[in-house]
Amino acid sequence: MFDSIENLQEELRKQNYIADRTLATTLYLSTAMKKPIFLEGEAGVGKTDVAKVLAQITDSKLIRLQCYEGLDVNTSLYEWNYAKQLLRIKMEEGSKRAREALEETIFSSEFLIARPLLEAIQDGNEKSPVLLIDEVDRSDEEFEAFLLEVLADFQISIPEIGTITAKHKPYVILTSNRTRDVHDALKRRCLYLWIDYPTFEKELEIVTVKMPGIGESLARQICNFMQGFREVDFYKKPGIAETLDWASALVTLHKKDLDSDAVNETLGAIFKYQEDVIRAKEEAVPMLMSRYAGE
Helix, strand or coil, X not given: CXXXXXXXXXXXXXXXXXXXXXXXXXXXXXXXXXXXXXXXXXXXXXXXXXXXXXXXXXXXXXXXXXXXXXXXXXXXXXXXXXXXHHHHHHHCCCCCCCHHHHHHHHCCHHHEEECHHHHHHCCCCCCCCEEEEECHHHCCHHHHHHHHHXXXXXXXXXXXXXXXXXXXXXEEEEEECCCCCCCHHHXXXXXXXXXXXXXXXXXXXXXXXXXXXXXXXXXXXXXXHHHHHCCCCCCCXXXXXXXXXXXXXXXXXXXXXXXHHHHHHCHHHCCCCHHHHXXXXXXXXXXXXXXXXXX
């Protein structure tokens, strides 16, 4: 797939994704070994983007399963198209067709609605798809156990049809915001990587690459402030996604440098809780304006 880790890093950069050596190594091993990756970290640090960019650089289909509390097998795997089945039954009323033959027809693949897990396994393309199982920590433990079985064999048994096995084993990326502990058995199936908030240097590089029109001075100020904001005990610390949103807002407002008014007026791009906005205005912004005044 990739000649080297450096080659993979270069391909990622071509898609404007800045990956450090550890992440690039994990992706390289995952593609070579066809082993799932378990990415853990705070919300907004770029975990989901890893799957998106992997699909881009491998020219593969991205299939996403968004997890949530109460997610069940049918929602993630498959379900029958009951409306279509009922319509076929009505069309067959009065015909001499045997009941067994009709049942065999309406419980065939023609009437099957594939959900993300089945879609990834039965994908007919010549290239392996990328299966993103996003925020797996939000799902229930029962679903987690089912997922463990699927990742073990990449095959699914449907009573009415039989066993479906993946023609091309998908690249699998699971993400977790660590709202709860995910069972060790699931993690053992994967290559594990914690994605932390970026350093100042990496964040500056990301902003510069993602927003080529931004001035160097403003980009440095933005990254200094975001690093400073993360030092404060906010309810929800901002991630790189908020950095890019804030940078975009400031560029839209034609700002060349930061001042107190510009920061306070755009805090909604950084914080999503009123308590954090108030604390930023009263504590963090004055502190950071004093710290970085003149830069």
